[in-house]
Amino acid sequence: MCGICGVYEKNRDNRALVERMHEILAHRGPDASSVYQSGEVCLGHRRLSIIDLATGDQPMFNAERTLAIVFNGEIYNYRELREELRQQGVRFATQSDTEVILKLYEAQGVESFRRLNGIFAFAILDERGGAAKLVLARDHFGVKPLHYYAREGRFIFASEQKAILLHPGVERALNRQSLHYHLNLRYTQSNETLFEGIYRLPPAHYLIVEAGQIKEIAPYYHLEYQIDYRKSEAEWLELIPRYLQQAVQRQLVSDVPIGVYLSGGMDSSSIVAMMREAGVEKINTFTLGFNEPTDELDDAQIVANYYQTDHHTLRMDLNPMRLLPEVVWHAEEPKINLLQGFLMSQFVSRHVKVVLGGLGGDELFAGYDIHRYIYPLNALHRAVPRKLEEAVLSKISSLGYRLQTGLGKMAWDEYRRGAQMLLATGNIAKFYLILRNAWDFDEGYWRQIYAPEFLRQPLKPVLSEFEPFFRNNGDLTALDQVYRAEFHSKMVNDYLLTEDRMSMAHSVEERVPFLDLDLVQLGFSIPTRLKMRGNRTKYLLRKAMAPHLPPEILRKKKWGFTFNPYLQYQKDLKTTAQRILTRERVERDGIFNYEYIRAIFEAPPHPRMRWHYNYLWVLTGFYIWKRMFLESNDFKKKNFELGSFY
Numbered sequence: 259m260c261g262i263c264g265v266y267e268k269n270r271d272n273r274a275l276v277e278r279m280h281e282i283l284a285h286r287g288p289d290a291s292s293v294y295q296s297g298e299v300c301l302g303h304r305r306l307s308i309i310d311l312a313t314g315d316q317p318m319f320n321a322e323r324t325l326a327i328v329f330n331g332e333i334y335n336y337r338e339l340r341e342e343l344r345q346q347g348v349r350f351a352t353q354s355d356t357e358v359i360l361k362l363y364e365a366q367g368v369e370s371f372r373r374l375n376g377i378f379a380f381a382i383l384d385e386r387g388g389a390a391k392l393v394l395a396r397d398h399f400g401v402k403p404l405h406y407y408a409r410e411g412r413f414i415f416a417s418e419q420k421a422i423l424l425h426p427g428v429e430r431a432l433n434r435q436s437l438h439y440h441l442n443l444r445y446t447q448s449n450e451t452l453f454e455g456i457y458r459l460p461p462a463h464y465l466i467v468e469a470g471q472i473k474e475i476a477p478y479y480h481l482e483y484q485i486d487y488r489k490s491e492a493e494w495l496e497l498i499p500r501y502l503q504q505a506v507q508r509q510l511v512s513d514v515p516i517g518v519y520l521s522g523g524m525d526s527s528s529i530v531a532m533m534r535e536a537g538v539e540k541i542n543t544f545t546l547g548f549n550e551p552t553d554e555l556d557d558a559q560i561v562a563n564y565y566q567t568d569h570h571t572l573r574m575d576l577n578p579m580r581l582l583p584e585v586v587w588h589a590e591e592p593k594i595n596l597l598q599g600f601l602m603s604q605f606v607s608r609h610v611k612v613v614l615g616g617l618g619g620d621e622l623f624a625g626y627d628i629h630r631y632i633y634p635l636n637a638l639h640r641a642v643p644r645k646l647e648e649a650v651l652s653k654i655s656s657l658g659y660r661l662q663t664g665l666g667k668m669a670w671d672e673y674r675r676g677a678q679m680l681l682a683t684g685n686i687a688k689f690y691l692i693l694r695n696a697w698d699f700d701e702g703y704w705r706q707i708y709a710p711e712f713l714r715q716p717l718k719p720v721l722s723e724f725e726p727f728f729r730n731n732g733d734l735t736a737l738d739q740v741y742r743a744e745f746h747s748k749m750v751n752d753y754l755l756t757e758d759r760m761s762m763a764h765s766v767e768e769r770v771p772f773l774d775l776d777l778v779q780l781g782f783s784i785p786t787r788l789k790m791r792g793n794r795t796k797y798l799l800r801k802a803m804a805p806h807l808p809p810e811i812l813r814k815k816k817w818g819f820t821f822n823p824y825l826q827y828q829k830d831l832k833t834t835a836q837r838i839l840t841r842e843r844v845e846r847d848g849i850f851n852y853e854y855i856r857a858i859f860e861a862p863p864h865p866r867m868r869w870h871y872n873y874l875w876v877l878t879g880f881y882i883w884k885r886m887f888l889e890s891n892d893f894k895k896k897n898f899e900l901g902s903f904y
Contacts, residue, residue: 260286260287260303260304260305260306260316260328260329260330260331260417261280261283261284261285261286261287261303261304261330261416261417261418261421261762262283262301262302262303262304262328262329262330262379262380262381262404262415262416262417263276263279263280263283263301263302263303263414263415263416263417263421263422264276264299264300264301264302264328264381264392264414264415264416265279265299265300265412265413265414265425266298266299266390266392266412266413266414266467266470267298267411267412267413267414267470268298268411268469268470269298270298271295272295272300273293273295273300275300275424275425276293276295276300276301276302277293277302278424279302279416279421279422279424279425280293280302280303280304280421282418282420282421282424282894283302283304283416283417283418283421284304285588285762285763285764285765286304286306286330286417286418286762286765287303287304287305287306287765288304288306288765289305289306290303290304290305290315291303291304291305292305292315292316292317294317294326296326296383296385296390297385297390298390298470299383299390299392301317301326301328301381301383302328303316303317303328303329306611306765306767316328316329316356317383318352318354318356318357318360319360320360320361320364321349324384324385324386325360325363325364325382325383325384325385325386326382326383327356327359327360327363327380327381327382327383328380328381329355329356329359329378329379329380330378330379330380330402330404330417331376331377331378331379331380331397331401331402332355332376332377332378332509332511332767332769333355333358333359333374333375333376333378334375334376334508334509334511334774335373335374335375335376335508336354336355336358336359336376337511339358339362339373339374340358343358343361343362343365346365348361348365355376359374359378359380359382360382362374363382363393368393368395368464368466368478369478371395371464371478371479372398372478372479374397375508375774375775375776376397377397377401377402377769377770377773378395378396378397378402379394379395379396379397379402379403379404379417379459380394380395381393381394381415382394389468390468391466391467391468392413392466392467392468393464393465393466393467394406394415394459394464394465394466394467395459395463395464395465395478396459396460396461396462396463396464397461397462398461398462398479398481398775398778399461399462399481399618399745399749399750399754399773399778400460400461400462400749400750400751400754401754401758401770401773402417402758403417403418403458403755403758403759404417404458404459405417405418405419405422405451405456405457405458405459406422406456406457406459406465407422407425407428407455407456407457408457408467408471408472409427409455410427411469411470411471412425412427412470413467413470413471413472414428418590418759419451419453419456419590420587420590420887420893422453422456423453423456423887423893424894428455428456429454429455430453430887430888431453431454431455431888432452432453432454432884432888433450433451433452433453433454434712434715434717435448435450435717435718436448436450436451436452437452437849437880438698438717438718438720439720439723440452440591440592440876441707441873441876442691442695442696442697442698442720443694443695443696443720443748443752444593444594444595444695444752444872444876445591445593445748445751445752445755446591446751447720447723447724447747447748447751448723451590451591452590452591452883453887458751459475460475460477461746461750462477462478462479462480462481463475463476463477463478464476464478481745481778481779481782482779482782483734483738483742483782484783485733485734485738485783485784485785485786486783486784486785487785491788491798494784494788494798494802495798495801495802497780498780498798498799498802498803499532499802499803499805499806501774501776501777501780502528502529502532502771502772502777503532503535503536504774504776504777505532505771505772505774505776505777506529506532506533506536506614506771507532507536508771508774509614509769509771509774510533510536510538512612514610514611514612515542515609515610515611515612516538516542516610516612516613516614517541517542517543517544517606517609517610517612517613517614518530518533518541518542518543518544518567518613518614518615519543519544519545519602519606519613519614519615519616519768520543520544520545520558520561520562520567520569521545521554521557521558521616522545522554522555522556522557522558522559522560522561522811522814523554523557523616523811523814524616524619524625524796524799524800524803524807524811524812524814525616525617525618525619525620525625525772526561526615526616527561527803527807527808527811528616528619528799528803528806528807529614529615529616529771530543530561530565530567531565531803531806531807532771532806533614534565535806540568541565541567541568542567542568542570542609542610543558543561543562543567543568543569543570544569544570544571544572544602544605544606544609544613545558545559545562545569545570545571545572546571546572546573546574546598546601546602546605547571547572547573547574548573548574548598548821548822555571557810557811557814558571559571560808560810560811561807561808561811564807564808570605570606570609572601572602572605574597574598574601577829577830578597578601578830579597579830579831579834579878579900580830580900581597581600581601581898582597582834582878582879582882582900583882583886583897583898583899583900583902583903584600584763584898585597585600585760585763586879586882586883586886587886587893587896587898588600588759588760588762588763589755589756589759589760590759590883590887591755591879591883592876592877592878592879592880592882592883593752593755593756593876593879594821594823594872594875594876594879595752595756596756596759596760597821598821599756599757599760599761600760600763600764602760603760603761603763603764603766603768604763604764606764606766607764607765607766610766611765611766611767612766612767612768612769613761613766613767613768613769614768614769614770614771615757615768615769615770616770616772617749617753617754617757617770617772617773618749618770618771618772618773618778619772619796619799620796621741621744621745621749621772621781622741622772622777622778622781622782623781623784623789623796623798623799624737624741624786624789624790624795624796624797625795625796625799626744626795627795628690628693628694628740629737629740629790629795630790630793630795631679631693632686632689632690632693632736632737632740633737633786633790633793634793635683635689635736636735636736636737636786638683638684639683639684639686639689639735639736640735640736641684642683642684643684644684644685646684647681647682647683647684647685647688648685651681651682651683651684652681652682652685652699654681655677655678655681655682655699655700656700656701658674658677658678658681659674659678659700659702659703660702662674663702663706668857668858668861668864668867668870669861669864669866669867670866671866671867671869671870672866672867672868672869673866675692675869678692678699679692679693686728686736686739686740687721687724687725687727687728687743688721689736690724690728690739690740690743691720691721691724694748695869695872696720696721698719698720698721699719699721705851706851706854707850707851707854708849708850708851709845709848709849709850709851709852711848712848712849712850724743724747727739727742727743727746727747728743735786737786737790738786741782742782745782754770757770784798800812822868823868823871823872823875824863824864824865824867824868824871826871826875827863827871827874828863831871831874831875831878832859832874834878834900835859835874835875835877835878836859837904838877838878838881838882838903838904839852839855839874839877839878839881841856843881847884850877855874855877858870858871858873858874859874881903882903885903886903
């Protein structure tokens with residue numbers, strides 16, 4: 259895996275700038291670095307050597323040097339594509355997947371991108387015909403990041419946003435709308451970021467720049483949602499292990515050792531099983547414990563013993579909040595699920611450079627607890643008219659909010675959210691968002707969260723960002739619609755972002771076999787009634803993997819790879835938040851309502867106040883982010899001392 263960056267700008271020599279840009283990305287590629295300038299375009303690359311260690315350095319060129327590429331990622335079907343091109347008379351100078359991308363583009367243009375099965379973000383400088391054209395692309399499902407800034411004839415791109423901020427022409431300002439989405443969802447949903455003017459290229463899209471200006475942004479691939487009702491359960495049970503083994507086999511391509519993040523759950527355990535069946539003799543597995551009752555160390559050990567892996571265990575630091583500035587620097591967002599991934603990849607980096615993870619299995623095979631809330635109401639969502647929800651049920655919901663908040667019982671908040679979720683039946687988008695902790699359906703909550711001056715400029719509610727996922731659904735059930743929404747929102751902008759940034763923080767490449775192109779297309783063709791049965795998650799996957807896994811793992815209840823916010827609040831979250839979220843700081847900035855923050859601090863700790871503790875966590879990270887990236891140059895200095903943010 260690597261880091262890429264570049265600038266396309268008239269009348270400016272950007273070599274020194276790109277040198278600094280790729281230096282700030284050094285953690286993404288410590289093995290080699292290079293800068294290449296041609297006319298108005300300057301490209302930078304940091305390399306983490308995984309494939310073709312001897313001849314894979316970048317930028318890579320075609321024979322005439324009219325094409326140049328910088329690439330972050332891995333192409334798992336590059337050998338097949340290489341052989342196809344070779345038989346057509348194409349000659350290769352290296353054994354790398356990077357050169358395959360370049361040769362395929364040279365022959366087939368942007369249409370070739372859909373044929374790449376892998377995780378990737380790349381930029382191709384195309385100078386055929388004289389005029390310079392820059393072509394950027396991001397993988398089908400958004401595993402690898404790619405950000406850009408375009409204004410006044412200046413185009414800048416990079417794997418991480420901090421590199422873009424180094425350009426003196428980029429103003430560092432808060433994107434208010436993105437912040438609002440983030441406070442609702444705990445991640446930033448949309449192609450915008452928390453930085454005004456910096457965007458994310460959407461998954462499965464390419465972007466073309468000419469003369470420093472964007473000429474086109476377009477998709478090269480659409481994931482089809484065509485449910486196959488013709489196949490029997492027995493046929494699916496035969497197909498799932500075959501496609502999963504194929505995906506794992508593809509992603510074993512590497513010239514360096516590979517490990518597995520092993521939680522003891524279905525997904526990571528299935529990957530270990532498929533690795534063993536693929537003939538991998540030495541399997542390195544890694545597990546993290548949180549020093550909490552839901553730790554999965556024993557479950558992971560069962561799988562490690564069953565498959566005789568070389569198993570490594572790490573227990574979480576009892577005071578992890580001290581690492582918050584460093585993880586915010588890497589993530590560039592104030593997220594709550596960073597610390598565990600950061601410490602895990604730090605631990606893994608001592609042993610391997612590539613690790614496989616189970617992300618994507620829950621999205622494809624119905625593995626989240628939220629699916630258990632939607633499944634029983636699948637038919638009812640279709641039966642209840644949307645107009646009934648809007649005219650009657652939503653008003654009852656608003657009354658419930660006023661009643662609960664009027665009584666001042668924060669611990670009742672969870673019950674009230676549950677009631678509001680049920681009252682959203684018939685409006686699946688709203689139902690889903692309440693399940694995912696969104697709060698802006700209640701007008702009064704806006705005034706609790708925000709300071710009056712922040713509300714003087716209007717903000718779009720989070721529902722506006724999600725409604726497109728729930729339109730034109732044809733025969734899709736409510737649960738199918740949720741699968742689609744999760745796959746294109748939380749998975750990409752929360753889970754995958756976290757996985758990429760925390761693994762690359764320690765120069766570890768993480769691969770995700772469940773997001774293999776063929777396996778994803780298979781997963782989204784399976785009917786809902788087979789993915790879940792009797793309100794049990796992963797019914798079909800459990801049955802398909804029964805011959806391959808220990809019985810204890812098949813029966814195991816799912817636990818998320820995360821902290822319990824109630825327990826963490828009583829460790830070091832409360833003390834850290836109190837030192838960051840002072841009345842003086844909060845009221846000076848005029849964004850948040852300090853009285854609501856104070857009320858949470860003063861409330862007796864309660865296990866049903868998890869939303870409130872996560873809210874404090876996000877705000878604490880936000881003020882570290884704001885000081886680091888907007889108010890100072892701490893992000894350039896890599897100042898990670900928590901005390902300096904008090």
